[in-house]
Amino acid sequence: MKLYHFPSPNPQKVTFALKELRLDCELVPVDLSKGEQRDARFTAVNPFGRVPVLVDGDLTLWESHAILAYLGEKTGRLWPQSPAGRADALRWLFFQSQHIMPAAGEVALRIRARVLGIALDEAVVARGEKGLAAVLPIIEARLAQNRWMLGAEFSLVDCAYCPIFNVVEKAGFSLAEFARVSAYLDTIRARPAWKETPKLPGL
Numbered sequence: 001m002k003l004y005h006f007p008s009p010n011p012q013k014v015t016f017a018l019k020e021l022r023l024d025c026e027l028v029p030v031d032l033s034k035g036e037q038r039d040a041r042f043t044a045v046n047p048f049g050r051v052p053v054l055v056d057g058d059l060t061l062w063e064s065h066a067i068l069a070y071l072g073e074k075t076g077r078l079w080p081q082s083p084a085g086r087a088d089a090l091r092w093l094f095f096q097s098q099h100i101m102p103a104a105g106e107v108a109l110r111i112r113a114r115v116l117g118i119a120l121d122e123a124v125v126a127r128g129e130k131g132l133a134a135v136l137p138i139i140e141a142r143l144a145q146n147r148w149m150l151g152a153e154f155s156l157v158d159c160a161y162c163p164i165f166n167v168v169e170k171a172g173f174s175l176a177e178f179a180r181v182s183a184y185l186d187t188i189r190a191r192p193a194w195k196e197t198p199k200l201p202g203l
Contacts, residue, residue, distance in 0.1 A: 005051050
């Protein structure tokens with residue numbers, strides 16, 4: 001397997017999962033700060049020009065949550081075995097994509113502006129913080145009932161949530177009002193696989 005990546009949150013979901021699963025995978029860096037995602041050599045792999053991209057034999061797959069689901073199905077590990085369990089996993093991945101990522105991306109603009117050299121609009125960041133504050137009670141309630149996103153056991157869904165909560169906290173969003181989310185993040189960041197996951201300086 002080969003993974004095209006950059007140490008930003010969406011690719012981190014996959015690199016973290018690979019570390020947890022202890023899968024051999026060649027990591028191919030794509031430096032977004034240098035615009036390498038627009039290079040013809042990379043757009044030949046993913047015409048959308050985004051990372052991560054997983055290549056496994058004849059399969060070329062982009063979109064981080066699709067890759068996580070594939071790794072779960074391929075290995076049978078850290079992934080539910082029943083149809084209902086898999087649907088629940090997909091539900092929380094879709095929930096993140098639809099309801100958390102837009103706001104988190106706006107909050108993380110503080111970091112993206114520094115790393116990628118783009119303009120910082122604090123009004124956009126403030127809008128993202130308001131959006132996160134509105135949706136995080138759902139996760140707080142979920143974690144009141146479960147140690148992990150899918151219940152008693154760590155899963156690839158947790159690999160998807162850690163990088164997002166990590167980056168918004170590092171960008172200055174306070175999790176003080178969300179004690180369970182904060183404790184959950186601290187617990188995941190203590191895992192050896194997360195410590196081995198490539199990160200940007202300061203993250």
